[in-house]
Amino acid sequence: MAQAPVNVTVTGAAGQIGYALLFRVASGQLLGPDTPVKLRLLEIPQAVKAAEGTAMELDDCAFPLLKGIDITDDANKAFDGTNIALLVGARPRGKGMERGDLLQANGGIFKPQGEAINAGAADDIRVLVVGNPANTNALIAQQHAPDVPADRFTAMTRLDHNRAIAQVAAKLQVPVTDIKKITIWGNHSATQYPDLFHAEVDGKIAAEQVDGEWLRETFIPTVAKRGAAIIEARGASSAASAASAAVDHVYTWVNGTPEGDWTSAAVVSDGSYGVPEGLISSFPVTSRGGRYEIVQGLEIDEFSRARIDASVAELAEERDTVRQLGLI
Ligand code: NAD
Ligand code: LMR
Secondary structure, three states: OOOOOEEEEEEOOOOHHHHHHHHHHHOOOOOOOOOOEEEEEEOOHHHHHHHHHHHHHHHHOOOOOEEEEEEEOOHHHHHOOOOEEEEOOOOOOOOOOOHHHHHHHHHHHHHHHHHHHHHHOOOOOEEEEOOOOHHHHHHHHHHOOOOOOHHHEEEOOHHHHHHHHHHHHHHHOOOHHHEEOOEEEEOOOOOOEEEOOOOEEOOEEHHHHOOHHHHHHHHHHHHHOHHHHHHHHHOOOOOHHHHHHHHHHHHHHHHOOOOOOOEEEEEEOOOHHHOOOOOEEEEEEEEEOOEEEEOOOOOOOHHHHHHHHHHHHHHHHHHHHHHHOOOO
């Protein structure tokens, strides 16, 4: 019997990331070559027409796995019965906007979306938040979906993870496939901590194969500030690489991590590694049986501890801000 299509909702579908993402989802790269998909595109009313244009292009690709496209500006319709929700649409920081303003503006987006997911999504719903500030937006949505298991809400640090792999591969002149067990800890922001002390290159600890100064002064800031460097160079924030990381995040979630490796994702903390319970923070994770689980038992030295703590402190501050704003 043919497999029933999986419903995939993409918010911000008419945006830059949406344009790079939708064609990959429809071609089967999100869930694999045997899984048909139905797309639900959620946009604000002014952008629905542009989303319709993208849908026309999707039709024109004649993707065998694409079984339908619905476009709406109504979150309840967009998430009704959905299995996978990619929350990309968010308000970018504008001139003169403070972090609190951005959190408030996005609270207005992620609170109703969390409620709509709670009200109507399928029992196996998995949510990936890409829109910034991704970790705290995911927290807002999760807090408004009390009937959905908290571990179904994640935020994206896979792009940072992929960036870290690329930097190490270039430095050591090795293929990206030689690099395993990279970890991004904390927030998807400039405070994130890309960790090479547990990473392996061809089976050997990565931090021992690069000099300490490069690790501290070049590698960490390059990865942590890569988003800003792309904006500076491109005049717009990363889009195709963000879409690619979103595809990687969901593909791994559904299909599992390879033996001998892990990935990075922002998941609801269970208190592991001293990260306060409930914060959505990036950890080393494996995926087994369709669930992301935090890798346990890693030794954290003083250098790493200080950096993880700094990024987690920023997440706690963001949580406190959205609490004060009444968003959670
Ligand atoms: P964009 O401005 O091109 O597109 C955003 C789209 O979201 C727009 O079409 C807008 O109409 C839509 N939108 C706004 N409010 C909405 C709502 N309530 N419901 C549905 N759609 C809504 O931006 P982009 O380049 O596609 O980036 C999207 C977000 O992803 C930004 O917040 C960006 O900072 C973030 N981002 C995150 C990562 C990451 O690694 N986590 C990487 C790159 C970009
Ligand atoms: C990125 O990491 O590329 C995005 O989060 C965009 C940004 O604002 O840095």
